[in-house]
Amino acid sequence: MSGVRVLVGTRKGAFILTADAKRKRWHINGPQFAGWEIFHLKGSPADPDRLYASQWSGWSGQVIQRSNDGGKTWEPVGNQFTYDGVPGTHQWYDGTPHPWEFKRVWHLEPSLTDPDTVYAGVEDASLFRSNDGGKTWRELPELRNHDTASRWQPGAGGMCLHTILLHPDDPGRIIIAISAAGVFQTDDAGKQWRPANRGLRSEHIPDPTAEVGHCVHRVAMHPSRPGVLFMQKHWDVMRSDDAGVSWREVSGDLPTDFGFPIEVHAHEPDTVYVVPIKSDSEHYPPEGKLRVYRSRVGGNEWEALTKGLPQRNCYVNVLRDAMAVDSLDPCGVYFGTTGGQVYASADAGDSWTPIFRDLPAVLSVEVQTLS
Amino acid sequence: MIRVRLPAHLRTLAHIEGEVGLTVQGQVTQRSVLDALEARYPMLRGTIRDHVTGQRRPFVRFFACEQDLSHEPPDAPLPEAVATGSEPFFVIGAIAGG
Numbered sequence: 001m002s003g004v005r006v007l008v009g010t011r012k013g014a015f016i017l018t019a020d021a022k023r024k025r026w027h028i029n030g031p032q033f034a035g036w037e038i039f040h041l042k043g044s045p046a047d048p049d050r051l052y053a054s055q056w057s058g059w060s061g062q063v064i065q066r067s068n069d070g071g072k073t074w075e076p077v078g079n080q081f082t083y084d085g086v087p088g089t090h091q092w093y094d095g096t097p098h099p100w101e102f103k104r105v106w107h108l109e110p111s112l113t114d115p116d117t118v119y120a121g122v123e124d125a126s127l128f129r130s131n132d133g134g135k136t137w138r139e140l141p142e143l144r145n146h147d148t149a150s151r152w153q154p155g156a157g158g159m160c161l162h163t164i165l166l167h168p169d170d171p172g173r174i175i176i177a178i179s180a181a182g183v184f185q186t187d188d189a190g191k192q193w194r195p196a197n198r199g200l201r202s203e204h205i206p207d208p209t210a211e212v213g214h215c216v217h218r219v220a221m222h223p224s225r226p227g228v229l230f231m232q233k234h235w236d237v238m239r240s241d242d243a244g245v246s247w248r249e250v251s252g253d254l255p256t257d258f259g260f261p262i263e264v265h266a267h268e269p270d271t272v273y274v275v276p277i278k279s280d281s282e283h284y285p286p287e288g289k290l291r292v293y294r295s296r297v298g299g300n301e302w303e304a305l306t307k308g309l310p311q312r313n314c315y316v317n318v319l320r321d322a323m324a325v326d327s328l329d330p331c332g333v334y335f336g337t338t339g340g341q342v343y344a345s346a347d348a349g350d351s352w353t354p355i356f357r358d359l360p361a362v363l364s365v366e367v368q369t370l371s
Numbered sequence: 372m373i374r375v376r377l378p379a380h381l382r383t384l385a386h387i388e389g390e391v392g393l394t395v396q397g398q399v400t401q402r403s404v405l406d407a408l409e410a411r412y413p414m415l416r417g418t419i420r421d422h423v424t425g426q427r428r429p430f431v432r433f434f435a436c437e438q439d440l441s442h443e444p445p446d447a448p449l450p451e452a453v454a455t456g457s458e459p460f461f462v463i464g465a466i467a468g469g
Contacts (some may be wrong), residue, residue, distance in 0.1 A: 034383075035379075036380065058430055059378070059380070059430045059465070060381060060384075060418035060428065060431075060464075061418055076384060076414035078415070079416070079417045079424045083421065
């Protein structure tokens, strides 16, 4: 019998939510790693019982956990993320050079084909890979050694590498995104990287169309159409039809084009979801109305999805990694809020239900569709 | 036998109940105690000291015999009462909010 497993990372632990394919009745397992910030959990597409979790605290630093049984049990694996060679400097908030320092893992992206291979996007921004199930990690240093890296600056949340998109057919092709440097891509598994930010315009940097320096919040791709990318930038929702070579704005009729997550429907590559947030300083929905916006035509034309979502006095945020879809039919859509609610839609966003209301602030949501 | 008390989060991480008893070869120092601790519980590596520099993490403190030893050199001898096991060596999570 098919079902879904929703992996929720919060400020104070991880929660695993499960339901059958009807997605009506939910069971919760957690908190796991109670008291720790769980930045991200994700399952291996090649083995759904293999999960990875990024566990962090200000006292004890980074821990990586691995499960081989779908989250019933976990074991700590390797947590040594050492930059290759002399790390050099990036720009600090005041423009001065600042040494690269590892702080935490923001995002874990398991290989599409090998459960033991997993990528980690870290702060300060770099990409690491493990080929032994997380026991050891090796940096792909060419990204951090890019000619532009000394000019990269942290966003308000830190200089994090938060998006890792693996090409469905070509393991050498990877797209990553960094706040606030922008998008970079490689065609040779990380030996060479090139910025992929042409068409982005950011008024908060000295040259609004600079090659790097854009505060990209999230990039999404449908696996059936890897050449088409959707981006939620600090401001602006963007689209690329040439795998990131160039971008155009598709914010269209959104009430605000600021936000964090962006996601693509599992079966309709032109159906896209965002959660508009009022502004870069007011991190809550406009008018206190929590609305997911859906475009069925790949951007520009958006419809508000409100059924089941609070439409007054709602002042939560939805963070960049806190939205995901399942691949059932109809497609399920899920997101978590900084207020601790996890909302689910079993009808592609037409209606929503708060499947859990009172968790700690949600940092990340991922979904596994189980058969 | 050196007695070590860890904060609750690290006991959970390492599946430890109560105190840890360690045998330390040679002089009993912060470094030799933590080396022995990490050898027995590898999952604690990086959570008390930095992997590369070996420095104490900023929000971790070392107490023993009602003294804050956090700023002592890592190779300085620990108090005799710790070396003989009559007093434990405390690894403390500093009061830092959260």
